[in-house]
Amino acid sequence: MVRFENVGMRYDAGPEVLRDVTFVLEAGSFTFLTGLSGAGKTTLLKLIYLAEPPSRGLITLFGRDLATAKRTALPALRRRIGVVFQDFRLLDHLSAFDNVALPLRLAGKRVSDYARDVEELLSWVGLGDRMNSAPPTLSGGEQQRVAIARAVVARPDLLIADEPTGNVDPEMGARLIRLFSELNRLGTTVLIATHDRTLIETARAREMRLVDGRLVELRASAA
Amino acid sequence: MMNNSAHVLPRDKGAAPLDFVIAVMAFLAALALGASLIADRAAAGWQSGLAAKLTVQVLPPETGDANAGLQAQIQAALDVLNATPGIAHAELISDTDTQALVEPWIGKNNLVSEIPLPRLIDATIVPGEEVDVAALTQKLKQAAPSALVDDHSRWIGRLGALAGAVRYSAYAILLLIAGATAAAVSFATRAGLSAHHEMVELLHQMGALPSFIARTVEWHYFISALMAALAGTLVAAVLFLGASGLESFGVEAVPFLPPLSLKWTEIPWLLAVPAATAAIAWATARISVLSVVKAIY
Known part of the structure; x- marks a missing residue:
């Protein structure tokens, strides 16, 4: 699903943020990415969800070598990835419903085809009564749940989440992890960057840790 | 939604x-x-107006009886014009109209009637037809040596350029x-x-x-x-x-x-x-x- 070989990353002429990162995410796997702030977690995720090209090394995504993939092939790869951004990145002028429906609209689906799925998902994350609310009127936790619903609504092949439970209470955090686990059970490969030790221990999934831009495998066994 | x-x-x-x-x-x-x-x-209006007309100017002869010579040449020019294919009719501009044309420059006095003025013949072309101006000029030269043909092509060209x-x-x-x-x-x-x-x-x-x-x-x-x-x-x-x-x-x-x-x-x-x-x-x-x-x- 995802293969990194000796990947290095630096922004412009700055120092290397990632050094010789090598790992494989097998299809259908569930992995946590941990590390202190500034260790390079977000940069690593950006490379996976195709927000940045690497400075060096080889990345293979869905069996495609990104170094040789044409730019026109990238949008289709991106649509196979669901991303929960740390800062949510919701569109403030759209309702919660329309934010969640965005990946389905990008996939060319009609509102009549997806309206029910979107409503069910919003109800599942506890926002059934806030569907028509704009993000600025939602709390941080509610916005995070909209962001998560948007990332999973199209049943992506790969789900990447950057601190997805940072703004919700433990009960909602557990509920969201169940959502990720359910998606994983249905075949989605999941990679979650988090500081939440409780979450990691509960899920008992593989853990990769970034230390000063280098990747350390802490726990290889899947749950 | x-x-x-x-x-x-x-x-x-x-x-x-x-x-x-x-x-x-x-x-x-x-x-x-x-x-x-x-x-x-x-421009199209001006051009079509000008292109539908020919003006023939007959100058008074420099020798002999100017008036008789002029009248003879006018009649000869009118005959040629009326016999030319494509010309609907040719009409001599009257004395009064001719004097009115020069009045802005010379003024209204007896002098005007004493000067031997050139006479103008206004010829109307049949709509849609063309007149062979070169052949007409040639014929006029033989019949009325002092006649000059103006087919307005200079003006039409200038208007077209404008x-x-x-x-x-x-x-x-x-x-x-x-x-x-x-x-x-x-x-x-x-x-x-x-x-x-x-x-x-x-x-x-x-x-x-x-x-x-x-x-x-x-x-x-x-x-x-x-x-x-x-x-x-x-x-x-x-x-x-x-x-x-x-x-x-x-x-x-x-x-x-x-x-x-x-x-x-x-x-x-x-x-x-x-x-x-x-x-x-x-x-x-x-x-x-x-x-x-x-x-x-």
Whole structure:
């Protein structure tokens, strides 16, 4: 699903943020990415969800070598990835419903085809009564749940989440992890960057840790 | 809840100045287009009026009985003209009219009747037919040696050149306006995209095709430009129709120039202005968005 070989990353002429990162995410796997702030977690995720090209090394995504993939092939790869951004990145002028429906609209689906799925998902994350609310009127936790619903609504092949439970209470955090686990059970490969030790221990999934831009495998066994 | 691809990006709240610029551009473009239509029509009118006529000037003979000689040559010229294929009829301009022609220069006095004035013959050409001027000149030279033929070709050529100059000037103005409109829309699109850069980046990140992102922007500019250009063109059309109204009351907008009004049948031509403006805005916005998106990985 995802293969990194000796990947290095630096922004412009700055120092290397990632050094010789090598790992494989097998299809259908569930992995946590941990590390202190500034260790390079977000940069690593950006490379996976195709927000940045690497400075060096080889990345293979869905069996495609990104170094040789044409730019026109990238949008289709991106649509196979669901991303929960740390800062949510919701569109403030759209309702919660329309934010969640965005990946389905990008996939060319009609509102009549997806309206029910979107409503069910919003109800599942506890926002059934806030569907028509704009993000600025939602709390941080509610916005995070909209962001998560948007990332999973199209049943992506790969789900990447950057601190997805940072703004919700433990009960909602557990509920969201169940959502990720359910998606994983249905075949989605999941990679979650988090500081939440409780979450990691509960899920008992593989853990990769970034230390000063280098990747350390802490726990290889899947749950 | 939405059911189409519109409004994925918010509309710019600061777009009113662009709409005003586009309205002004469209107003100027409609004036230029109207001016070229008027110039074309006036030149065509003048040309057809002149091309349908021939003037033959018969000079008084320098020797002998000037009056008798002149009358003989006039009659000979009239005979030649009336026998020439393509000429409907030829008519001698009367003494009174001839004297009236020179009156502005010589004045109204007895001197006029004493000067041997050249006489003019006005020949009307059958509509749609052409007269072989070279052959006619040759024949006249034999029948009436002092007759000179003027087929107005010099004037027709000059009027044609004038109409061409007005028309090409109008085209140049239209091109300049089109370029300025494209530049304004390009600037506004890029400013708008810069303000919404994070949203554009997010859509791109989620796998939106560049054409999808372009569609979210280009129709907004298309509709806005169409409305603004319609407003500008409407003002220009009202001006032209107003000029027409004034002329129907006998008020001459600019002395010596042809009427500055457009006919009702010419007004639809002005609709080309908003149509072209909207198309330019649409294409410019699309090109701008695609170039911005292309710069993102």
